[in-house]
Amino acid sequence: MSDPKSAVAVLGAGSWGTALASLIARNGHPTMLWGRNAAQVEAIDQRHENPRYLPGIPLPDTLRATTDLAHAIEGAGLILVVVPSHAFTETLALLAPLRTAGVGVSWATKGFEPGSGRFLHEVAGDLLGGDVPLAVVTGPSFAKEVASGLPTAITVQSEDEAFAQTVADVLHGPTFRAYTGTDMRGAELGGAMKNVLAVATGAADGMELGLNARTGLITRGLNEMLRLNRAIGGRAETLMGLAGLGDLVLTCSGDLSRNRRLGLALGRGEKLEDAVRAIGQVVESVQTADEVMRLAERHGIELPISSNVRAVLHGDITPAEALGRLMAREQKPEFE
Ligand SMILES: NC(=O)C1=CN([C@@H]2O[C@H](COP(=O)(O)OP(=O)(O)OC[C@H]3O[C@@H](n4cnc5c(N)ncnc54)[C@H](OP(=O)(O)O)[C@@H]3O)[C@@H](O)[C@H]2O)C=CC1
Ligand SMILES: O=C(CO)COP(=O)(O)O
DSSP states (O other): OOOOOOOEEEEOOSHHHHHHHHHHHHTTOOEEEEOSOHHHHHIIIIISOBTTTBTTOOOOTTOEEESOHHHHHTTOSEEEEOSOGGGHHHHHHHHTTTSOTTOEEEEOOOSOOTTTOOOHHHHHHHHHOTTSOEEEEESSOOHHHHHTTOOEEEEEEOSSHHHHHHHHHHHOBTTEEEEEESOHHHHHHHHHHHHHHHHHHHHHHHTTOOHHHHHHHHHHHHHHHHHHHHHHTOOHHHHTSIIIIIHHHHHHHOTTOHHHHHHHHHHTTOOHHHHHHHHOSOOTHHHHHHHHHHHHHHTTOOOHHHHHHHHHHTTSSOHHHHHHHHHTSOOOOSOO
């Protein structure tokens, strides 16, 4: 008889937390999903559906859900945090005194700590202590498609190679390929920046600027990612892989993306608050654009597309003015 599979706690019962918990449960791991909303948790636990975030998609009967964090992590051999970036520090601070020593912590959150701009692995290291294995799960992966069992490829990056493999093994399955690597900085930067760049391509599409404009923005956006990545010490190949280019293409071109949909709405002249309300789920770029630009300014890197997205999100300029600014920039070599 094979060894029983280790228990996993997934913290955050939104669309991505629910999709990943469902995947892990289907892979045969006893899986407990923690959420803060009692009615939603009950629906997941009893009716095997998350009607608020993944309506109509059946969840495995074996997936359990709770609002009790201590209960969620009891006996877990792995913790996967999937709350939005604005709730990351708060969630890890709740987790820190409760967790069992030696249990590794991974996260699928994309973004930075709001306000400080710290990388999430820096936040996790500070709050959990240096001896806890840490890993980031990232890549091109719409929750709805993963929850529906459609083929997906992602990457798990950790400085602890054995831990990256452990997390990848928990996720990997017949419809889900999990690759591994050791570059947390590059992976986190890619996952955060693609959300900001998706607003730019969405806005261009909302203004009906055509496919050339969309592709020009994706490609010059990749260049922005590579330049900032070089400055922060990430590996270029990480940004050319699933965590960078892969997620950038998905988010800039797929209408399931909430960041792209925000851009589409802004490009059509809708107000930011109305668009975010209509989307009804987290739109990380609203926060992340500030943090990306804070990081870029700290490193003296110019990011024209990202800085124009920030200006549009702040209401300082319209998408049409952003386009005018980008098109009027001085001519220059493609690579510097
Ligand atoms: N959805 C996707 O396809 C993907 C998402 N991601 C990333 O995953 C992260 C989570 O996003 P996603 O699940 O999509 O977001 P959703 O908007 O779908 O859900 C957010 C969830 O977080 C909960 N939440 C918010 N604040 C807190 C808090 N302070 N404490 C506990 N729970 C909280 C919400 O609870 P409540 O309902 O009570 O507000 C809700 O359950 C983001 O960083 C996103 O970029 C990454 C890859 C794919
Ligand atoms: O990160 C994602 C896909 O990889 C989800 O993108 P959005 O947050 O824009 O919906």
